[in-house]
Amino acid sequence: MITVKNLSKSFGKKRVLENISVTFRPGVTNLIIGSSGSGKTVLLKSIVGLHQIDEGEIWYGDDFFNIMGFKERRDIRKRMGMLFQGSALFDSLTVEDNVRFPMDMFSRMTLREKTNRVNFCLERVNIHNANRLLPSELSGGMKKRVAIARAIALNPDYLFCDEPNSGLDPLTAIVIDELIMELTKDFNMTTIVNTHDMNSVMETGEKVVFICNGKIEWEGSKSTILDSDNRLLNDFVFANSLAKRVKGH
């Protein structure tokens, strides 16, 4: 479980996050939604410690993340996996080497054990016969799946996904959404997904947090989001003409 209490973050004089308090439970796909520039990525990066926060507390279970030193953070990060918006695969490494990288760094497995684990992770994300390919030879959807395989290589307790569907066609986006949901259930991970894709919200949003201008405006789930009377949320959810027509009917 991840608990965020009264988190605030500014860049210079600009307040990007304001007094955010939220809890993310394990085994559930937690979504942070909001329009571009609303503060989703900053919140996610603040939770994982890639941004230094100004105020507030971040708890991983009973571990207080804010006060952790370099070594403690390093240890807890071994229990995290992250899927970045652009996949962030290492250009110079093959698919296999990318997935094996965290194991090379931290595990005492033999080469055969590592290779087996790599193959297991790649099969789990439906990537076949691509071990020797470089990231530049993969499609956008494949890159995302390889990045997910790398994120789960060390059996993490926490999975963070920043806009996992950006740049993907609707069908591939659904595949990625389902994959994230399945992995979350299978490994009982605490998963936080940043998205502005309403399709993803309706597919996977077991818990949904809506952020606008750096503040939490609404919390709920995919089953309650369409009935909300929050004006800002409705503006976001029913922004496109298809959604407006559906609402009209």
Next chain:
Amino acid sequence: MESVLFETGRYFMLMGKVFRRPENHRVYYRQLTKELVLLGLNSVWIVVVISVFIGAVITLQTAYNTENPIYPTYLIGLGCRDTIILEFSSTVVALILAGKVGSSITSEIGTMRVTEQIDAIEMMGVNSAAFLIMPKIVATVLFNPFLTLISIAVGILGGWIAGVSAGVVTSADFIYGIQYEFIPYYVVYSLIKTVFFAFIISSVAAYKGYYVKGGSLEVGRASTVAVVINSVLILAVNVVLTQLMLS
């Protein structure tokens, strides 16, 4: 002034992060061997080509500027040797490597920064600064002295070929000149300078890449700035080291 202090402080803080105990020595060693090839071996050809031609030019210019019967012709070999050992093979080669190796380091690390690959490394619990930068610094500090030695040898060879083939000096006189009053300490001085320059080139270039913000345009700008800063630092440190070691 404030910005210079800020950048200097951040550079030393980054170096503090770079020289921490590696998480896994075997992976770092593998990375080091890669960097030795990329930053060291792959620079041999450019050093050889430039050294041959500069050695040749130094010999010819020395010859044409000392066309006087009171100067013995073996001075041409001596002049070529000392110029190459004292300045060219350490300082000028360092300036060339600041362009080739420095810009490559900045753009590689800068691209990794803007495509979030560095964040991905951090997220795995790996010290990204140490993993990415330390092998590059160690590789250049270890390999560049060999480049200097290669440059000295090839530069003098280029001078000999040009001098003899242009008929400005006989082979015997040139060889006598390069042996005449040879001071081995000059080579040591040149190698020590090379080690300092190698550290400056790789660490400054890596620093500029590590803190890039933005996109490809900013990465390009950072590479240019890194080359400029490296060149100025190399020339400034050259003055200080020369005063310290030769006075």
